[in-house]
Amino acid sequence: MLYGHFTLLFIQTSLVNIPENGWQRSWGVAHKCSQLQSLSRLSHQNPEALINLQGHTVVFADHSGMNASGDVMLGTMDVHHQWTKLFQQLPSYQSLWQQTGWLRERISDLLGGSQVIHLEKLGPIQPIAEHYSTLSTFHKSLMSQHLRLHPRSLHGLTMVLENDRSTPSLHEMGHFIIPTSCDHLKLQIFLQKHAFEARKRTLHRNQLQVEEEAVVKLCLQRLSLMGLSKEPGVNSSQMILCCKRLMEEHSPLMQGLHVCVSHFYSVMQDGDLCVPWDWKN
Incomplete structure (x- = not known):
């Protein structure tokens, strides 16, 4: 595929990682190549x-920035x-990213x-500055109150912070x-009460991911597809x-196609076939 070869060439020459899922929208190959060519021209004009x-x-x-x-x-x-201006600001963005890690x-x-x-798939893309602000506000709030949680009691569990949620x-x-x-007392009680169920669901999620990969x-292999992906x-x-x-249906017409599992039917510009996960016969 032209897009794939172009991406690989650009990555090799610029030491920049552009993953297969590095597109906010399901654009066709022409749009993707256009963006890569634009970035490539910039790299040659102003390395x-x-x-x-x-x-x-x-x-x-x-939008441009860092997520x-x-x-x-x-x-x-x-x-x-505008891209060049962003590149000049990357050291500041990187510093902010390191602070979010802390x-x-x-x-x-x-x-x-x-x-x-x-998790981007649980909501819209969040700019790094907004993410830092959310973390900073939550951290200051936690520091103002003393929670009685064992240091390792929730190890292995994950949480997502949301500004527009009340409970x-x-x-x-x-x-x-x-x-x-x-409220931090309510938060402590909630975390302790639901920790066991959270571990069960996390284990189930991990098992599903392993099964999904297989x-x-x-x-x-069975359908001789060129590729198989899904939307977030x-x-x-x-x-x-x-x-x-799809394997039960085993349609020979799918041989050589790239299928993207989505929530709708569509044929992309590059011939990729989008099918809803609950497709009808």
């Missing part, structure tokens, strides 16, 4: 501008001048070893979803069910 970008993971998105995962976002509607560690120490994570909850995949303004590999909104259970049904 010094990309020095700060080396070693980073690049994600093409609606909560530390990836560099390049706005697809921005011009080279805050996550401190919060983990205060909350029994549980880890604060950010804590437990996600079906085992993540605690914690409001930054949560089923996807088998589906690729499709969970492991849905992906497993979809793959098993």
Whole structure:
């Protein structure tokens, strides 16, 4: 595929990581190649501008900046001048990213070893500055009150912080979803009460992920697919069910296709076939 070869060439020449899922939207190959070519032209016209970008993971998105995962976002509607300005600011962004890591560690120490994570698929992309502000506010709030949690009592568990939530909850995949303004006594009681269930769900999630990887590999082989992927909104259970049904159907018309499991039917510009995970016969 032209896009794949172009991506590999750019990565090899610029020491920048552009993953297969480094696209905020399901763009076709023409749009992807256009963005890569634009970045490549900038690297040739102004190679010094990309020095700060080396070693980073690049994600093409609606807006430029750095996300909560530390990836560099390049706005697809921005011009080279705006990208260059972002590259100049990357040392500051990197410093902010390192500070978020420190805050996550401190919060983990205060909350029994549980880890604060950010999952893009559970919400919109969060800029690094907003993520830092959320962590900082929550950390200061925790420091003002004394929680009585054993240092390792929640080790291995994860939590997602949300600014617009009033009560804590437990996600079906085992993540605690914690409001930054949560009363800390209620938070402590909630975490202790639901820790066992969170571990069960986390174990189940991990088992599903292992099963998903095996089923996807088998589906690729049996249907002779060129590729098989899914959109972020499709969970492991849905992906497993979809793959098993595709193998039962075993349509020879799918041979050589790249299938993306989604929530809708669509054919992309590069011929990729999008099918909903609960597709109908």
